[in-house]
Amino acid sequence: MQPILAAGTIADFFRQPGTWYQVPDLAATLIAAVIHATLLIHIFALSAFIFIWLERKVAGRIQDRLGPTRVGGKFGWLQSLADGIKLIQKEDLCPSAADGMLFRVAPYIACAASFAAYIVLPLSDGWVAVDSDIALFILLGLLSLEVVAIVLAGYSSGSKWSLFGGMREAAQMVSYEIPLALSALIPIVAAGTLNLSDIARMQSGWLVNWLIFQNPFTFIAFFVYFAVATAECKRAPFDLAEAESELVGGFHTEYSGMRWSFFFMAEYASMLLVSIVASILFLGGWNTGIGPIDGWLDGLRASGAASPAGWSFGSWFANLIGCIITLKKGALLVFVQIWVRWTLPRLRIDQVMLTCFKYLLPICCVLFLGAVAWPIVLTKAIGRPEAIDWKKAKISKPLGERAHEVRVRRKAERAADVDAKPATPAAFRGEPKADRGRVASVAREEGAVDSSRDVAQAEVSR
């Protein structure tokens, strides 16, 4: 399936020769980039909008209060909007002791870092800005840039509270990156790819296909990942950087107005980000976990891919549902993070580091070794790499088989992509899109398709 929202496709649309909306190459790329950024910014900003409200509401309920009730109806729906308007109105202060330029630029770096990570995040099958083979790696890399902003904010504020917060944050985030990457690696060991879309595709089918249920190690890894991700987003109980009871507000003590709120948007956005990643890595991504429904949705998507235009309303609808499911799963995990925040007390900084290096890191290493050894040991012992024979139980297929299907499909897509590259995509020339049809048919065959040449041969022999 061609990524329908991928920048390449929109850019190609505007590049078609002989149409009234044809624009130069560069402009087409820019337009596509703007469209994508706009779409993503909505997720980015709206999530913050909703989660801030949710946070207040949940906090209220946990503390036996009502939380916001007035603005925008019964549940205070628009409380975040009111907050936002208030923050915009506030004076933009910059302390005289601060390093002005760095002080001003730090919130933007924080925002940009966590926003940039959304580039490679698939929300549904093909709904991804950049469908990279190393999506998870890039995502972790971009996420790690946020720490720079925090450190700069802490340093440039010219206040000791901020400096303390910044230093703590740097130590904490850099340390927690290691178990974060390791625990994310455990489902990767099972799946054999870093491509997030492929990982999610592999989990289509019944609930048992989700990677969290793949083996005991991925099951534990999910909880480790969740804990580490919470720390990486500097959320309670790991929110040492802002610890308001000891550091006043940590790195953002001196900030006010919109700049202050940028830090929060970045925080909530990365909360959602790590939650969606968790849902893709462990919880099936955009798949429902109910075999027939997933099969039906996959069929709809495939039919769209097979159609001449490369997409159909059916496939779009299936993807919309997928997108909603992904976001729901992410939101659920964010809710748990909020819940944890208002339940658990904050750790001390030494306890935070102790947790990381003495517990989480060894646990991750053991899990990693276990995840590698598990299929090998099982194959030696019972002759198949999985504990339960899903095929015999007629529920599902083993992961290896699913991974192979996904790989075959991806290869066929690539081959079609290479074939279609020199000319303008057929979809916009109004010709029957042979490539796409072929892709679907080849993918259905699950044959050993090895290169573009083989795809072509398969086509000829038919």
Place this chain on the structure above:
Amino acid sequence: MAGVDLTAYLLVGAVLFVCGIVCMATKRNGIGVLMGVELVLNGANVNFVAFSRYTSLGLDGQMMSLFVIVLAAAEAAIALAIALNFYNNHQTIDVDRGSELQG
């Protein structure tokens, strides 16, 4: 990629290299000098990756740059530890300020 060829990338690498050398030569702050080193290493890395794309160096170039990134991180770790040690003993990080060893 019309108009952009190997030379353009090498130019960027050269700029990074020259800036790094000048940085190393002029900064007296030890950590500033280390930043110059990072620039030089990156100049070489840009070269490597560009060569890996445009010449028969192939993947060797990318491999090399990966190792360089890792080695640079190791070097920075030791350098920082030594700089902290120096600061603890001298209360400064100025390379020229250390004047007990001369002759």
Place this chain on the structure above:
Amino acid sequence: MNGAALFWFFAAVTCAGAVAVVVSQNVVRMAVWLIVALGGAAGLFFQLSADFVGATQLLIYVGGTIVLLIFGVMLTASGPYLRIKTSPGEGFLAAGVGLLFVLVLMSTVLTIDWNAGRLKLAGLGKVSADAYETALHKEGLSESDRTLLEQAYQPSAKADHAAEPAPKSGPAVAENPEAADSHGSAPKPGDVHSVPAALAYELNPGRRLTSAEAARLAALFGQEKAVVASAMPAQGDTIRPLGLALAGLRPDRDLNKVHAKAATTPGYLLPFEIVSVHLLVVLIGAAYLARTKRRRVEAS
């Protein structure tokens, strides 16, 4: 076109960051500009379809090493904002040194005709008259190809290389694995010397070749593969090739050749493993230097 625009954007960011690092007087700002420069370099890596290297640069360099440097700055800053004052004299000196280096690099690296170099490595730096004529009079040769051939090559002016011992030049060409394995209409090692020196053709140093022209020339002589040896996937996706290269399999070269010459295709498993030992040693060393000296119990 897009590639070019993005390249110039990233190149400008990188260079501006690098220059700002040099000019900056405040250490923390230097670090920020360094982040800009290295981030721009990561963008260039993505442009070069080395996505894994780019992501590594972001994760380890920008997110790790620089944070470490900033950390160091913060721990060692004596004043609130450490400023390094450079005297004008030093500034001029630095500018002079920089200019000198730029001039050196301008006269060497940046003036090389890299595409001609690739042709030379493929054994096409000097072709026999036979091969040249065959290529020139090939059927269906387009006008542009003919002009290219005529402009890129000139009759060899130097006669003295005939005096060179003949068997020596042979291995030099045959050494090149890409050139040695293609038995097309390529110049056989002996060809160069079997004809009188004046009848060989060599690359015209006055004519700089573009990548496309070099590839075209190689194709005309039947050695396309040698020049376009680096078959990097255009869209990145270098993780599998890199993983294979770790073991010594080189998908960017011809797979069938790998096995026969296993000893000459470097795999990177050893450096990968040995670097881990190095990192262990370095971490122990850094931890030793950074912690305060433990006092013995007896001493207190």
Place this chain on the structure above:
Amino acid sequence: MNFESILTGVMNDASWGRSLGLFAPELILCVSIVALLLLRLVNADRWLPSYLIPLFASLTALGIAVYSFFQMHGAIEGIPTPGTTQTMFTGLLAYDSLTLFLRVFLLGFLALVVTLTMLSGIPDAEDGPDFYTLLLGSTIGMMLMSSANHLLILFLGIEMTSVPSYAMVGFLKGRRVSSEAAFKYVVYGAGAAGVMLYGISLLGGLTGTLEMPVLASRLSALLGPGGMNDPTSRTVALAAMMVLVGLAFKLSVFPFHFWCPDAFEGAAAEVGGYLSVASKGAAFALLVRFLLAFTGGTSVDLTSLNLALGVGLGVVAAATATFGNLAAYSQTNVKRLLAYSTIAHAGYMLMGVAAMVVLLNGPGGVDAAAKGEAATCIEGLLYYLAVYLFMNLGAFAIVAFIRNEIYSEEISDYAGLGRQVPLLGACMMICLFSLIGLPPFGGFVGKFMIFASLFQAGKIHMAMWVILVIGTLNTIFSLFYYLRVLKVMFLESRPEGARRARVSFMPSGAFVLLVTLPLLLLGASPLVNSMSDAATRVASMLVAAVR
């Protein structure tokens, strides 16, 4: 051919017989590093002296290295054949006689240094594991350097050697001079490594390969007849120069020597002794390998470039020796004096390398005669290295033992020590005489070999004769400052109230004697012949591989 068979082929290459087994000494060191770390996990460092593991590891590895050295040289009698050069790990490392020679050299030296630190007690019981981890890590890097067959290993080896040694220089972290020395060392060292890497990138890009054995042939194919008007030639020269800058830094050669006195004065004498010998040896092996990789191409342009390179190296060597000796004259600190003497000796050894390059790139091409003469140069270099190991380590060991007694390293404080501790005084005298290059000691033989090869090289390029003269003058000049130390030690009397030095024979005196005796043996005994024989074999095998 399918994927699986290719994979099997690649995996076979890393198998025990082809690579891992040959790599056993390095593996032993790696394992001992991990063991040092794990023992701390179970608190074994409380009761187990930390030097035991490195000592055991280095002796075991030394045993293996010596065995394989004799195995390789026992197998071939007379003139070695070029085919005997082998590579490990898909061609990344060379497994030839030079690798084995340097292994024996480095591991033997490591064992001696570990013994020295055990006796002088410079890392105390608390810091022992840290110190030995750094020492072993650095040695692994040196062994990689000495067997590098690929530009990545060249860079990796240098980094693996330098980075732990930065930390070792700063190991006495409470001392101001120590931290200052380490800081300067790391800043300059990192810069040199960066410049070298840029040079490597240019070389790799030009030739399309990072494998050193094919560099020469690729460059021959690449270089035109334009000489320095051709930008490619200029770039090759620039790249080679940048790589040589990195190596020159490790060798503390003249314009890049400035870190050396500071680092040696700030570091403990044991660390100074280690760095001065081991890193020199490995760096010279690497330098020889790198320069040999450049030699043997067919292009006239490359040959003239190499010739210029050789003469340039000779000039730098002469400048280094002169500078080292001149600067040593005014020193008051023994370690600093020895540091400048180290610089001067690097100059002498570099003269041998320069002579080799000149001889291999003469007008006659690389024929058998040129190879024979070049082999003599390498032989001289190796002999010199072997002698240098003992004389320098001896001197530094004596400095360390005396420091433990009188708490000083100033020359003036050494007054009368020669009579107070006659054993150390006598050994110091032998070491210093050998460093000067006086006849009955090993230093003379090594220096003589190098000067002889310089004389041969002079027949190809006159400049080498000038360098020979400068070298001889330097030897005479160095007499003065070495003798000054001896004069203070023996002719002046110990001042009233000065700390009395008591060095017992066991074990310190015995160790010093153990290190000093080989100087006599290598200077005037049948051992000279067998040593020179071994060096000849190594050298001729190495040179025979040049095409």
